[in-house]
Amino acid sequence: MKQIYLDHASTTPVRPEVLEAMLPYFTEEFGNPSSIYSLGQTASDAITTARETLATTIGATATEIFFTSGGTEADNWAIKGFAHANAAKGKHLITSSIEHHAVLHACEALEREGFEVTYLPVDEHGLLRPEDLKAALRPDTILVSLMFANNEIGTIQPIGDLAAIAHEGGAVFHTDAVQAFCHEPIKVNELGIDLLSASAHKIYGPKGVGMLYVRTGVKLRNLLNGGQQERGKRATTENVPGIVGFAKAAALAAADATLEHDRQQTLRDHAIRRVLAEIPHAKLNGSWKNRLANNVNFSFEFIEGEGMLLQLAARGICVSSGSACTSGSLDPSHVLLAIGLPHEIAHGSLRLTIGRSTTLEEVDFAIDSLETTLENLRMMSPLYEDFQQGKVDSVIKQYAADGFPYTN
Amino acid sequence: MIMAMNYSENVMDHFTNPRNVGEIEGASGCGTVGNAVCGDIMRMYLDIDDDGIIQDAKFKTFGCGAAIATSSMATVLVKGKTVQEALNVTNKAVMEALDGLPPVKVHCSLLAEEAIHAALWDYAEKNGITIEGLEKPVADISDHH
Numbered sequence: 007m008k009q010i011y012l013d014h015a016s017t018t019p020v021r022p023e024v025l026e027a028m029l030p031y032f033t034e035e036f037g038n039p040s041s042i043y044s045l046g047q048t049a050s051d052a053i054t055t056a057r058e059t060l061a062t063t064i065g066a067t068a069t070e071i072f073f074t075s076g077g078t079e080a081d082n083w084a085i086k087g088f089a090h091a092n093a094a095k096g097k098h099l100i101t102s103s104i105e106h107h108a109v110l111h112a113c114e115a116l117e118r119e120g121f122e123v124t125y126l127p128v129d130e131h132g133l134l135r136p137e138d139l140k141a142a143l144r145p146d147t148i149l150v151s152l153m154f155a156n157n158e159i160g161t162i163q164p165i166g167d168l169a170a171i172a173h174e175g176g177a178v179f180h181t182d183a184v185q186a187f188c189h190e191p192i193k194v195n196e197l198g199i200d201l202l203s204a205s206a207h208k209i210y211g212p213k214g215v216g217m218l219y220v221r222t223g224v225k226l227r228n229l230l231n232g233g234q235q236e237r238g239k240r241a242t243t244e245n246v247p248g249i250v251g252f253a254k255a256a257a258l259a260a261a262d263a264t265l266e267h268d269r270q271q272t273l274r275d276h277a278i279r280r281v282l283a284e285i286p287h288a289k290l291n292g293s294w295k296n297r298l299a300n301n302v303n304f305s306f307e308f309i310e311g312e313g314m315l316l317q318l319a320a321r322g323i324c325v326s327s328g329s330a331c332t333s334g335s336l337d338p339s340h341v342l343l344a345i346g347l348p349h350e351i352a353h354g355s356l357r358l359t360i361g362r363s364t365t366l367e368e369v370d371f372a373i374d375s376l377e378t379t380l381e382n383l384r385m386m387s388p389l390y391e392d393f394q395q396g397k398v399d400s401v402i403k404q405y406a407a408d409g410f411p412y413t414n
Numbered sequence: 415m416i417m418a419m420n421y422s423e424n425v426m427d428h429f430t431n432p433r434n435v436g437e438i439e440g441a442s443g444c445g446t447v448g449n450a451v452c453g454d455i456m457r458m459y460l461d462i463d464d465d466g467i468i469q470d471a472k473f474k475t476f477g478c479g480a481a482i483a484t485s486s487m488a489t490v491l492v493k494g495k496t497v498q499e500a501l502n503v504t505n506k507a508v509m510e511a512l513d514g515l516p517p518v519k520v521h522c523s524l525l526a527e528e529a530i531h532a533a534l535w536d537y538a539e540k541n542g543i544t545i546e547g548l549e550k551p552v553a554d555i556s557d558h559h
Contacts, residue, residue: 310453310476310478310481316426317430320430348451349450349451353453386432386435386476387475388457388476391437391457
């Protein structure tokens with residue numbers, strides 16, 4: 007069966023050119039970058055070039071780029087490393103309620119050590135309100151960590167405004183840009199970003215490599231102690247093929263960034279319009295305007311998400327859900343709850359994320375399949391039966407009545 | 415057959431082609447358990463003849479793949495049984511008939527057992543009888559409506 011992969015926010019396939027660039031560093035150019043003979047120097051040079059490429063992508067200098075094992079390590083390092091190095095200045099941090107668990111759980115770990123963390127709320131579209139950040143800043147606030155774009159609902163935050171407010175309050179600004187890096191234009195100096203996390207496998211690079219941008223002068227405590235790699239900031243022999251692949255992926259993305267962004271956005275808008283026009287009891291989650299070009303996230307009433315995913319998987323369609331059942335916990339996604347979705351419709355959510363290979367035909371097939379799947383599941387649903395008999399009200403209808411724009 | 419979530423082939427079969435989906439008009443007994451906040455609701459309809467034999471069983475379920483599969487299997491297992499025998503269709507029996515469930519999904523099979531009990535309780539109440547060993551089900555969502 008043909009697989010239709012619409013889960014690019016989870017991970018992406020490695021582009022052939024990326025793989026090709028990586029391959030020599032597994033075999034003939036296998037040297038340890040710390041070795042002084044030429045085999046080592048070739049590997050070292052490859053890292054230097056990669057660092058420069060990635061720095062250019064975000065308008066930074068090469069000495070501000072540190073390679074990590076991925077986005078999670080970059081987030082942990084930025085948050086814990088900064089807090090530990092700067093605790094003398096204050097022990098208060100600010101983040102948001104819709105961050106990735108890499109940020110949320112790093113903050114929770116700091117709370118257990120005696121740091122205080124404020125979790126900013128978001129509005130019904132998943133957007134942060136700059137005035138909330140302003141109000142949360144305290145004299146002892148050392149770090150503000152707010153994600154560039156959300157992994158579930160695709161909401162893009164006003165990062166420049168938020169960073170400016172953080173700086174006015176004397177705090178350093180970190181952003182988890184894992185979903186936005188190479189998808190949205192990011193220039194750290196224009197936006198005022200001091201720390202930025204990114205990952206290779208979200209941009210058609212390999213898994214197991216990421217980076218942390220650290221503005222010159224920002225002090226972090228090391229997470230990993232050992233050798234002198236990454237200028238003594240992160241010990242462990244460098245993942246040379248991964249780093250080379252990461253840079254190659256970023257360079258390739260830059261080559262047609264605007265074109266591909268707009269192409270995916272057209273497909274996204276087509277999908278959103280079709281769902282709103284054709285599928286009853288549906289609600290778009292997240293802002294339509296301030297949204298990643300590849301993200302579609304809907305809640306469908308009277309059904310549960312896992313059943314929807316399994317039926318779509320049976321048709322070869324790979325998508326994901328904010329349903330509890332897919333995560334093994336009983337609570338639905340913290341992001342969907344943070345935008346105010348009641349549990350019953352948060353359970354019935356679907357995320358579809360478009361990628362470079364996605365065609366209009368694939369999107370249409372997915373939406374057609376979704377319609378069939380929802381009809382099947384609603385026929386089976388006691389909630390739908392009660393709704394049809396007038397015993398329960400539609401939650402989504404209430405959203406529409408309250409003036410929420412993107413519902414059906 | 416698509417394998418997902420470590421579900422057995424049998425679970426996927428009952429999820430993909432659920433048996434006995436629907437309603438029974440004028441059912442002898444009907445019970446609903448679970449709630450939408452937790453993400454699982456099961457409603458079971460039973461048609462029970464004068465000899466106390468379950469002639470037909472139908473279900474509707476809001477829930478994950480495991481919840482739908484266990485509902486389907488529960489209706490298959492109770493059909494043709496006496497009311498008393500239906501009490502032996504425990505969550506363990508439903509799980510075994512499905513060749514097991516992943517650990518995080520075991521609670522779904524408890525809901526299937528509860529749904530059978532809720533439908534039997536409704537039948538007993540309607541007919542003013544007591545079914546030995548049947549206790550009032552706890553998770554009836556009709557209480558919350």
